[in-house]
Amino acid sequence: MTSSEHEDDGSRATTDIDRVVHEPARLLILGLLYVVESADFLFLLNQTGLTKGNLSSHLSKLEDAGYVQVNKEFVEKIPRTLLRITPKGREALQAYRQGMMQILEDLPD
Amino acid sequence: MLETGDLKRIEQKAFRHTLQDGLVELTAGVYLVILAGFLQFTGGVVVALALFFLIGVPLVRHLKNRVTYPRIGYASFAQGDPGKLGLFMLGFLLLGLAAMVTVLVITGDISVARKWYRWMPIFIGIVLSGGFIGLAAISGLVRLWVYALFSVGLGVAWSIPRFEPRMENISFYLLSMGLFLIPWGLILFVLFLRRYPAPAEETSHDVE
Numbered sequence: 172m173t174s175s176e177h178e179d180d181g182s183r184a185t186t187d188i189d190r191v192v193h194e195p196a197r198l199l200i201l202g203l204l205y206v207v208e209s210a211d212f213l214f215l216l217n218q219t220g221l222t223k224g225n226l227s228s229h230l231s232k233l234e235d236a237g238y239v240q241v242n243k244e245f246v247e248k249i250p251r252t253l254l255r256i257t258p259k260g261r262e263a264l265q266a267y268r269q270g271m272m273q274i275l276e277d278l279p280d
Numbered sequence: 281m282l283e284t285g286d287l288k289r290i291e292q293k294a295f296r297h298t299l300q301d302g303l304v305e306l307t308a309g310v311y312l313v314i315l316a317g318f319l320q321f322t323g324g325v326v327v328a329l330a331l332f333f334l335i336g337v338p339l340v341r342h343l344k345n346r347v348t349y350p351r352i353g354y355a356s357f358a359q360g361d362p363g364k365l366g367l368f369m370l371g372f373l374l375l376g377l378a379a380m381v382t383v384l385v386i387t388g389d390i391s392v393a394r395k396w397y398r399w400m401p402i403f404i405g406i407v408l409s410g411g412f413i414g415l416a417a418i419s420g421l422v423r424l425w426v427y428a429l430f431s432v433g434l435g436v437a438w439s440i441p442r443f444e445p446r447m448e449n450i451s452f453y454l455l456s457m458g459l460f461l462i463p464w465g466l467i468l469f470v471l472f473l474r475r476y477p478a479p480a481e482e483t484s485h486d487v488e
Binding site: 202203205206207208209210211212213214215216217218246247249251253 | 293294342349352353354355356357
């Protein structure tokens with residue numbers, strides 16, 4: 172591969188990065204939801220250290236992108252909003268990981 | 281987040297978060313004491329086991345819903361590969377059995393059935409330690425490794441004295457293991473309540 176082909180690949184990889192996932196807070200949220208079956212807002216708040224408004228905003232973006240699913244249910248008469256990563260969200264996180272690994276591997280020594 | 285190890289650390293941290301209330305220790309400790317009582321005074325464990333599933337498990341779930349989750353939030357974890365879990369538990373059962381049989385052979389008690397009960401604490405200790413080690417592997421909590429070691433050590437310790445009637449060793453093991461776990465659980469629970477005061481309202485937080 173010539174250096175210009177290398178640069179083209181690098182640029183393409185950079186532009187292919189999913190900006191929804193790339194934001195550090197959203198990356199952490201997706202990572203958390205990736206390892207649990209489901210979690211509520213308060214759990215994510217404690218684990219991420221974000222403010223309520225910040226977390227809400229990021230969750231809305233992830234929900235709009237179809238990466239996170241929000242369900243409301245009642246447990247012992249207490250309402251609970253549960254968040255789950257969707258299959259699309261899992262694929263997005265995995266694709267992001269592969270893309271970033273590729274970019275880092277292509278870095279010159 | 282690029283390595284599998286990062287996700288593993290996130291999972292461990294999340295799991296540790298849910299164990300900080302001390303309810304595992306508290307309920308396990310209380311249950312072991314009750315089991316010891318049943319064994320000692322009725323000689324049977326079937327009722328105790330039934331109580332565990334009919335009352336114990338729902339009680340823990342209720343406490344978690346009312347006390348723990350409103351304070352630190354709720355998360356459910358994947359059950360894990362049932363095959364692997366089964367193999368893990370079977371492994372510790374067999375290990376416990378092997379340890380007990382080894383001791384029986386060495387002491388010559390293997391030929392006398394009523395003497396087997398004396399060495400049962402070793403078996404129970406190893407099996408219990410398997411549960412703690414499993415939780416420790418998922419959460420990375422050091423104190424669970426301590427419980428596992430203590431469980432085995434206590435099993436050995438309560439197998440040494442010769443008691444009559446034959447169930448005494450087992451009862452004393454269960455009682456002492458329970459009395460060891462209960463204070464731990466209480467301390468963790470009190471620290472948990474102090475660290476996470478009761479929420480102002482019992483409502484969930486909605487995504488805005």
